[in-house]
Amino acid sequence: MNATESNSSNLKQRAKSATQKLFIWTFGWVLSLALVAFGPKFLWDFATTFTLVAIVINLFCGFKMIMANKYHLMCMDEMQRKIQLEAMAISLGISMVFGAIYGLLEAVRLISHSPNPSNILFVMGISYGIAVGLGYRRYM
């Protein structure tokens, strides 16, 4: 199996490299988001130029993170990719359904505070994680 061992390491190496890239850009994006959120108040006293620069950095990191995620998906084998795509579809659907109804809750006076859009991100992340877990379990 010598000839095939290199293939195996290729798959593993590709997955490892893609995961590292995804981690680095996700970490960069989170850091730059924190910079946009807290920098104006604590670091540069709401100077517009610095805020714009921070936003540009955040958008750049966000773009690189999206590309790294796409690359990560491409580095998987076909079953792993199918599980991920199904999880993304479920997560997108749940987020859309939850987001639509969540946005109406204040208007119909079921909640007293304004809906926070970041809650939809939590729902998206949690539903994606659960869907990936269930997907792997389904094929095991």
Added chain:
Amino acid sequence: MKNRLKVLRAEKDWTQADLADALDVSRQTINAIEKGKFDPSLPLAFKAARLFNLPIEKIFDDEYEA
């Protein structure tokens, strides 16, 4: 879809990991294919056929399981 992957692998005394290495997929994917839980794509099926030096229909059977 039924397949003879497990039998052919056993004939060559390969583990699932060995076959996964040869086909450049994960061991979990080989396990799922052998158990009939996941149908491989046409390129992967051809790759398996080339690896075992057999026609594709000798490995994979498109007859639906009842």
